[in-house]
Amino acid sequence: MNQTVRVAIYARVSTEEQAEYGYSIDAQLDTLREYCKVHNWEVVGEYVDRGISGKSIEGRYELQRLLRDAQDKMFDEVFVWKFNRMARKNIDLLHIVDLLEKNNVAFRSLSENFDTTTSMGKFALQMMGAVGELERNTIVDNVKMGHRQRARTGKHNGKVPLGYRSVKIDERGRETRIVVIEEEAALVLNIFEQYAAGHGLKAIANDLNHRGHKTKTGKTFSTCAIRDILDNPMFVGKIRYNRYENWAERRRKGKSSEIILAEGHHPAIISEELWEKVQLLRHKKSVMPKKRFEGEYLLTGLIRCPECGAAMTASRTVNRAKDGTKIVRMYYSCGRFRSEGSSVCHANSVRKDEAEKIVMKRIRDAVMKPDILKKVTRSVNEHRLGRIKPLRDELAAVQARIDKLEMKKRKYLELYEMDEIDRSLFAERLNDLNRELDTELTRRSKLQLELRDDQAEPVSYELVRSLVGRFDALLSRSPFPQRKTLLHLIVKRITLDDRKRVGSVELAFNEETEKHFLSVAPSAESTAEGAFPLSGKAPRLTQNLTITI
Template sequence: MSNQEKPTRVAIYVRVSTEEQAEQGYSIDAQLDTLRKHCLYSEKVIFHEYVDRGISGKSMEKRLELQQMLKDAEKNSFDEVLVWKLNRLARNTIDLLQMVEVLEKHNVAFSSFSEKFDTSTPMGKFTLQMMASVGEFERNTIVENVKMGLKQRARTGKHNGKVPLGYRAVKDANNVSNHHESNVEIIEAEAAIVTKIFERFAAGRGFKSIANELNHEGYVTKPGGAFSISGVKEILDNPFYAGKVRYCRFENWSDKRRKGRNPKPDIFEGLHPAIISEELWNKVRYLRNMKSVVALKRFDGEFLLTWLIRCPQCGGPMVANRIQNRQKDGSKITRLYYSCSNFRNKGSKVCSANSIRKQEAEQYVIERIKEVLALPQMLRGIVKNINERKTKRIKPLQQELDHLLSKITELEGKKQKYFDLYEADGLAREMFSKRLDDINGELDRLHVKKSELAFELKDDNSQPVSYEVVRSLLDKFDKLLESSSFDQRKTLMHLVIKQITVRDTRTIDQIQMNFDVNTVQHFLAADPSATHAGGSFAVHMKRGIQGQSISVVI
């Protein structure tokens, strides 16, 4: 390399999930060591090492180091991203190609140590796509094989995963071929709770009534919490209590969650003992099917602030509530409120209604925004408080990060001492392995926390906020509320307002709002006139909110 040529700046990215840490060649240290030597041999300069420890590659959500790397790529901080293997960057083809496209957009090359290709050529791109597709195919094949194994277990009457309330899993000491196999036993005290739920529902009691009674009687769920309407339903719908095993209740849970509910899951006879009789199970099924076709109650009126207002007693969200009162002349009058969701779902043992009138709450929120806009001094005071909170918040974060870095250095030193002892035959292999596992586990935890803190400190949230930006945001929000339909107003409320706190007197205390880049994009889309380059709102946003989030409490 000539003296005039600048060395290639390389960003190393490594990742290992919790499951992969035990596999040969997948460790963080092994990946880093290989990639560092490659850069040294190729005369390339390492800009930074981005490390996601103990995190799956399925999505980007928790991969803070990856997110930071892509941000740095947009700033042209380096020339190349180097990974040990393609699947370290992404587990599916679409995500991988999208990330490579982002890198190429900013003139950043992408290379893998294990798979040789050049994405700057058509053949290199084709090779990348083929290799990513093969990797995804292998992963999907493994997933399908696991599903087949789980279905076979269910078909033979064995349970999969955790057992529900009323049961416990105990290791099968007689099964020498599989030490992980377990049997299911009944916990009599918990089984009594399950029986109460089925018998009370069969006698005509409702979900809320059953949950409320159980909570007042001092019973708790398997994790130790209060019973809820949804929790009672889950128990009543679980065939495990009738001695059966259910398989494939949800399809593609990691992607679809409850939207992937399978209307006809597979039901097999189980090997475990039943808690309720077949007759009681069938009676409850009949009642559940009858009630499921009854139309759900619908509230009159339009509720803008459902789930935004927080209960002053328990802090839970407040939901729509309608109360009918009979007048002296015999007519009925309906009053609309926001009431505590925990009270409505779990009963008076957990919380109280703490109702606040719908009209008064919504009117106060809208009028409060107008009041702040009409009083510049009040708004300047709010902005001053925002900036003071930002300044105070950064110092403890930095101190915590410094402490973590010191702890990581200390553990790395201890790790090296154990290596030296082991090589000098001063430590038994079993003891060495155990202590190394303990240190690596603690290091993974500290590195994850370090990434979170570093990401938070780098996110530009420490930058001062200007009065003009906050005023523009509130003014635009106020005008859009006036000109929008109900559905649009509700969307705006839930997009911008984080939460609304209530005093013990059942009057609104504070409105916590949050504006970010997505909020601004929503505003611009909702109001085409704001997209003009000369518009003050657009200009303020380019200067004031790009890359950061602004929280306002009024």
């Protein structure tokens, strides 16, 4: 007798696809369920990512849950309506399918009519994936071409900066006009005038923050925000486009050599003369030598400010003794204070050498003293248990909101079927409800994933000892660059108490860091208290683990 095929259905639709092409999650699910029913396949799970783009795995909690369930052998096959529901990029699609195959799980697409259990199916997947990515890239290129043409004709693309707002001039909202917001424009003019008068980026940010001003997104001003305003030619009546290519993947590394600069249709906020003066100063300061701090700062960005929680960065003071000798003292100081000024936070400086010494000693003590490590292990397990009830309560609240929204949808459908509600009003309300429902369903998926991690078996003392011990052994024998890399990979954050002393060191281990950086188990001195000569294979980490010491 043939064994019943256990199938997991996966469906996804982005908000744009749903609005523009009318793609429906329910239609995908109904089609896949019916096909499984005809072929006597058992649907053991449905995984649905609603209103989420397929350009990456990040944020797709149902896909993440599906991949974990595949590792737990909960089904034999993953079934999708179209292959591009799984991933938009060919490399991501192949990676996902490879992960499924390693767990003996087949991948099948209904529309393309292939499955990966055959050689031809694998070949078809690769070809269709390449074609799908070509289609996506063609659409992206066409959109970029349109944006470039708009820029060449003096029209703005995307969000407008401080001082402006975009106003729709047609019913469909495709044509817009840029107008000046007088209050914000006065602020932009003040920023340019201050810089032209010789004030630095931090001094300007500090002044604006003290006066209670906010950026376009409602945040306090930083040196980066001031710099971006001073470098934006839109304020002098020009349109700049294509500074960076593929910003989502490459960020500032994708600097383009084909920048478009054209006269805009929008009004200028500052004069050409003031713009040129500021740009001259910007150029002069850009070629000035940057400050260079002597010494090796291990914990930059890891220590958190005890006042505002921002990352602390390298700083120093230089004084002279009575005999004229230069005395240099090195610290870690609040990054927000250094960037945004005293209205936002204070320096809260801690001595560099003292902080680094305490952190390294804290890690070593955890390895060498069993009582400390046992307490740490107990704390890890208690924390995980303590998280379960709040997560369950939140999950219950989310589920209640989902049920309420589903009930509302049914009521509106009943009213529509009874001709008691206008069609356009029904469509508008249904869209609103679907958006709210997508948000709640995504939140439910995320909570279910978090609960799954926290409900795993308790963490063992041997595992914690192995991880922290291998980490310490690598730190003790590595040169500075590797030591700093290891710390930034493993240390999640270092907190300070109210007296600016190291309070806790939070270590975050996961399968990737454990596999690639802590896989070789170093042996310890057998005479040391609590030492563990690890011979053979060290305990393997199968979940994300946070340890506070």
